[in-house]
Amino acid sequence: MAWNSERFDRWSKVGASTGALVFCAAAALNGCSKSETSTTASTDAGASAAASAAPAAAADAGGGKVKVGFSVSTLNNAFFVGLKSGVEKGAKAQGFELVQTNANGDAQQQVNDAINLLSQGVTALVLNPIDSKAIIPAVEKANAMGIPVFTLDRGSDGGKVTSFVASDNVALGATGAKWIADQLTKRYGSAKGNVVDLIGLVGTTAATDREKGFSDEIAKYPDIKVVARQEGAFDQEKSLNAMTNILQKYPQIDAVFGANDDNTVGAEKAIDNAGRYKPLGDKDHIMIIGADGTAQALSAIRAGKQDATISQNPIEMSAKALSFIADYSAKKPVPANYAWPTLLVDKSNIDSDETRKYGLWSEQVSQ
Known part of the structure; x- marks a missing residue:
């Protein structure tokens, strides 16, 4: 990619x-x-x-x-x-x-x-x-x-x-929405299904721009229904709680967009806790895409718990x-x-030369 x-x-x-x-x-x-x-x-x-x-x-x-x-x-x-x-x-x-x-x-x-x-x-x-x-x-x-x-x-x-340096977060959000539409088309033959949008930390330009990009792009697909939009706040615990409540309300969810990978990791834990995890390729698998390219996200992609991340550096x-x-x-x-x-990373390219050249930054840092 x-x-x-x-x-x-x-x-x-x-x-x-x-x-x-x-x-x-x-x-x-x-x-x-x-x-x-x-x-x-x-x-x-x-x-x-x-x-x-x-x-x-x-x-x-x-x-x-x-x-x-x-x-x-x-x-x-x-x-x-x-x-x-x-x-x-x-x-x-x-x-x-x-x-x-x-x-x-x-x-x-x-x-x-x-x-x-x-x-x-x-x-x-x-x-x-x-x-x-x-x-x-x-x-x-x-x-x-x-x-x-x-x-x-x-x-x-x-x-x-004087100068603002960042990823183009509007484009990043749009990339996530387009990826979801493409995956749903592969599953159902057309772009349709139920999607959850876990928004980033309200008040930050990154969250605002990613949400704009995602919302504007997903609106191009009238048969895709965003069943829930909740703030995950770029936080695993808040996202876990939000996704737990959403899963209780909606028995059918096809995909989740997380504004960052902490949002997606929280969502993945909620899906596991609810007993609704299905492996990649299963017709009931909940597709998940996040952003940033964190170490947890890369591990989840390799394990089949997360489908993709839009990595920054x-x-x-x-x-x-x-x-x-x-x-x-x-x-x-x-x-x-x-x-x-940015670079969209999934199981097909996570260990590719292209991805290594771009840089899996999370392997370069420690907390």
């Missing part, structure tokens, strides 16, 4: 070859909300071509070394551990000083952390927002101080953001964002929006 190439005009196109995608093991991580400071230099022989071209100690426009502040939403999810790993990789490749905070899922704490980073003299601020509205005061504070803001994976609904995506900070510091143009490509 090819990389998802659907992109809206607002996204810059991705032109890097798969051969330029390289990976590093994650450093030991902790989940505290206190700042962590590290100074790094671009001596990593495995850095990407763009990163390796950067000077050993990148300078800001005023001639001093670039000091980047990074606020991650949480480290209780492997995807965000991957983002952290990629930011560290990018900072090392670019020769940046890096100061990090972990908001532990608390939107107000994240605003406080971001403002604290600004007070430490950072020359660029990277945010992975918990809530796209709640983060606005931090973005506006940076704007008032003349400090560029770069958002990663999730955006901000206000203030000026948070390590390379966030390293790319750090390269844009280097460009900005060198007074080079940077894209306002940049989409990293």
Whole structure:
């Protein structure tokens, strides 16, 4: 299967070859909300071509070394551990000083952390927002101080953001809906059946965009009925509870779209608990597709509990964002929006050369 190439005009196109995608093991991580400071230099022989071209100690426009502040939403999810790993990789490749905070899922704490980073003299601020509205005061504070803001994976609904790097989440949601329609057509001869939509964390741009993409695409198939839409909140426990209730109400369910792989893992546990698991190929098998490409999802695909995931690559995506900070510091143009490509992974291609080249990022990180 090819990389998802659907992109809206607002996204810059991705032109890097798969051969330029390289990976590093994650450093030991902790989940505290206190700042962590590290100074790094671009001596990593495995850095990407763009990163390796950067000077050993990148300078800001005023001639001093670039000091980047990074606020991650949480480290209780492997995807965000991957983002952290990629930011560290990018900072090392670019020769940046890096100061990090972990908001532990608390939107107000994240605003406080971001403002604290600004007070430490950072020359660029990277945010992975918990809530796209709640983060606005931090973005506006940076704007008032003349400090560029770069958002990663999730955006901000206000203030000026210099560059937003993420997957095209609208296209991702549409890919999930189209996959379900195709599988139902194979099962029934036409696109029909009952589908469950487990929405992501309300208030995040990723959840909003994935839901838009999924809903708009699935609406093209009038005989597919979305019998339930509930928030799974990118959380396994909440998704398990939501899916448990849905299974009790609906005796016939053909497919589940999970806005991320934590949603799908929760749904899989609920299906198992209800005694409704049937193996792939069985006429009563509940088809499940998620997003992100987490280690649990890959294991579930190999075990036949999950059909597919639309994988991202948070390590390379966030390293790319750090390269844009280097460009900005060198007074080079940077894209306002940049989409990293996704890859639909199922049992047929999970161990393929294509998938290995794209990168099973979850094998590169540890929590």
